Structure formats: C-alpha cells, structure tokens
Amino acid sequence: MIKAVWALAGLALFVPIPALAAMDARPSASATAEISSAKAPDHPARDRSPAASRVIDWIASSGDNRSLPYIVVDKTAAAAFLFDAQGNILADAPVLIGIAVGDEATPGIGAKSLAEIGPAEKTTPAGRFLAKFGLAAGRQKVLWVDYATSVAMHPIPKANPKEKRRQRMLSPTPDDNRITFGCINVPLAFYNKGVRPQFQKKGGYVYVLPDTKALEDVFPPLHARPLLTDATH
Numbered sequence: 001m002i003k004a005v006w007a008l009a010g011l012a013l014f015v016p017i018p019a020l021a022a023m024d025a026r027p028s029a030s031a032t033a034e035i036s037s038a039k040a041p042d043h044p045a046r047d048r049s050p051a052a053s054r055v056i057d058w059i060a061s062s063g064d065n066r067s068l069p070y071i072v073v074d075k076t077a078a079a080a081f082l083f084d085a086q087g088n089i090l091a092d093a094p095v096l097i098g099i100a101v102g103d104e105a106t107p108g109i110g111a112k113s114l115a116e117i118g119p120a121e122k123t124t125p126a127g128r129f130l131a132k133f134g135l136a137a138g139r140q141k142v143l144w145v146d147y148a149t150s151v152a153m154h155p156i157p158k159a160n161p162k163e164k165r166r167q168r169m170l171s172p173t174p175d176d177n178r179i180t181f182g183c184i185n186v187p188l189a190f191y192n193k194g195v196r197p198q199f200q201k202k203g204g205y206v207y208v209l210p211d212t213k214a215l216e217d218v219f220p221p222l223h224a225r226p227l228l229t230d231a232t233h
Contacts, residue, residue, distance in 0.1 A: 046079050046081070046092035046093075046094075048074070048079075048081065049074055049076060049077050050227075051074065051076070051209055051215050052072055052074040052077065052079070052081065052209060054215065054222065054225075054227065055072055055207055055209060055215070055219060055222075056072055056081065056083075058219070058221060058222060058225055059072070059083075059087070059207065060087040062221065064128075064205075064221070065083070065085065065087070065204070065205050066205075067085050068085055068202060068203065068204040068205055069082070069083060069084050069085050069198035069199060069204035069205075070082075070083050070204050070205040070206065070207065071083070071131075071153075071195070071204070071205075071206045071207070072207045072209070073095060073097075073124075073184060073206060073207065073208045073209065074209045075097050075124060075126070075208065075209055075210070075211050076174070076209065076211065077174055078094055078095050078096070078097060078174030078177035078178075079092060079093070079094060079095060079174070080092065080093050080094075080095045080184070080186060080190070082190070082194045082195060082198065084198060085204075090194055090198070091190055091193075091194040093186050093187050093190035093194075094169050094170070094174075094177065094187070095169075095177065095184050095185060095186050096156070096165060096168060096169055096177050096178070096179050096180055096184070096185035097124040097177060097178055097180060097182075097184055097185075098122045098123045098124035098178060098180050098181060098182040098183075099122040099178050099179060099180065099181070100120050100121065100122045100123045100178075101123070101178075101211045101212060102120065102123035102211060102212060103123065103125060103126035103127075103210040103211055103212055103213045103218065104123065104125060104126075105121075105123065105125040105146070105149040105151070105182070106121045122180070122181045122182060123182055123211075124151065124180070124182050124183075124184060124208060125146060125149060125151060125182070125208065126208045126209060126210035126211070126213060126218045127146075127207075127208055127218055128205060128206075128207050128218075128219065129145045129146050129205065129206045129207075129208070130203060130204075130205060131143050131144060131145045131153070131199065131203055131204060131205065131206045132144060132199070132202075132203035133196075133199060133200055133203070134147065136152075142154045143195060143199055143206075145184065145206045145208070149182065150182070150183075151182045151183055151184070152183050152184070153183070153184040153185075153186060153191075153195065153206065154183065154184075154185065154186070154191065155185065155186060155187065155188045155191050155192075156169065156185050156187075156188075157185070163179055165179060165185065169185065169187065184206075184208075207219070
C-alpha cells in the first residue's frame with residue numbers, strides 16, 4: 001500500500017486514499033541510477049512458473065483482457081510479465097510485494113491508519129484488477145491496481161535505506177522480495193518504458209497470482225481448463 005510506506009520512512013500519519021503521498025511514487029536517486037540503467041524492457045527472458053504460464057495461456061486464448069494491455073504478477077516468483085492488448089509479451093521484471101503471505105486484503109484496510117495495520121495485513125491481494133493511472137498526493141501519478149485497498153504499482157519509493165529495496169529487487173532469488181505494505185514495486189525502466197505507455201490511455205488488467213489459494217479459486221474460469229500434462233505418460 002502506498003500510504004503504508006510512510007511508516008517505513010518514519011512518518012506515522014494517516015491520510016485518506018485520495019490524498020496518498022507523492023513521495024511513495026517518486027523513486028529514490030539510487031534506485032533511479034541503478035535500475036533505469038538496466039537493459040530496456042523489450043527483451044523478455046525471465047522464466048515463467050507453471051502457474052504463470054497457465055494464466056497467461058488462458059488470457060491469450062479467451063481474450064479475458066478485453067483488448068486492453070495486461071500484466072501478470074507472479075507473487076511466488078516475485079516477477080511481472082507485461083503484455084500488449086494483442087497478447088504479445090513486451091517485458092518482464094522482478095517485483096517487490098507485500099511483506100505478509102496471503103491473498104486477501106483486510107476489509108476496510110484502505111481507511112485504516114498506519115498504526116492500525118497489523119503485520120498479517122501487509123499483503124498483496126490476488127485477483128484480476130482493472131488498473132488505471134491516477135493521482136496520489138502531490139499530483140504524482142501511480143497505476144492504481146486496487147484503489148479501494150490502496151494497492152498500486154510504481155517504482156521503488158523513497159524509504160528507509162535499511163530496507164534495501166534496490167538490493168532486494170536486484171537479488172537473484174525471490175526470497176527477499178517481500179518488503180512492501182501491499183503495493184507492487186517495479187524497476188523504473190519497466191514502469192516508464194513499458195507500463196506507462198501501455199496503460200496511460202485506457203488502463204488495463206493486472207492479474208496477481210495467489211500465494212496460498214488455489215489458482216482456480218482466484219481465477220474461476222481455470223476450473224474449465226484442466227492442467228495439461230505430458231500425453232506420453
């Protein structure tokens with residue numbers, strides 16, 4: 001969650017959702033220098049988990065994205081895959097996600113103060129979300145994944161250096177990528193060169209894969225699409 005990052009920066013205050021702080025959407029200087037210098041996000045190479053592949057195949061074959069661009073976020077792998085409206089993959093990137101394992105947002109969490117948000121509530125909810133750009137405080141734009149629960153996608157924000165968000169994102173494993181209050185942090189290049197131009201006009205869909213729930217429970221149409229196995233066995 002955007003407002004939850006303030007707690008990590010030492011600002012214990014509550015601001016309603018429409019006035020979320022712009023500082024959360026503004027990447028730190030070190031993150032900008034490190035991540036924006038990475039290879040432009042037009043050469044996808046990140047491996048997909050079986051769950052991500054299954055969801056990606058379903059979206060492409062069913063047209064569930066309704067002719068809008070979309071992003072598939074695999075929480076377990078801490079990875080995101082960006083597609084255009086025609087289903088062509090444009091980029092992939094590592095992500096930072098909510099500290100807590102879990103697939104539900106606590107009811108009413110968007111209206112809670114930071115002090116009221118418990119450790120188990122710092123989740124990135126799973127599901128299919130119609131995401132659009134909107135303003136946080138300071139007139140900074142973020143991609144709102146789930147506005148009602150304050151979950152957005154944006155580059156690494158200014159925060160406590162002890163969190164080592166840049167290092168976590170650049171590490172070779174997903175083991176240390178849980179650090180946010182629910183928001184999805186992505187590399188600056190992925191955001192500016194991929195997400196922004198694709199989503200800024202009409203928005204698009206963000207599919208967040210689950211941690212603990214069955215994939216079919218989060219995406220019910222998959223009940224009608226059994227997992228394919230090797231026909232030779």
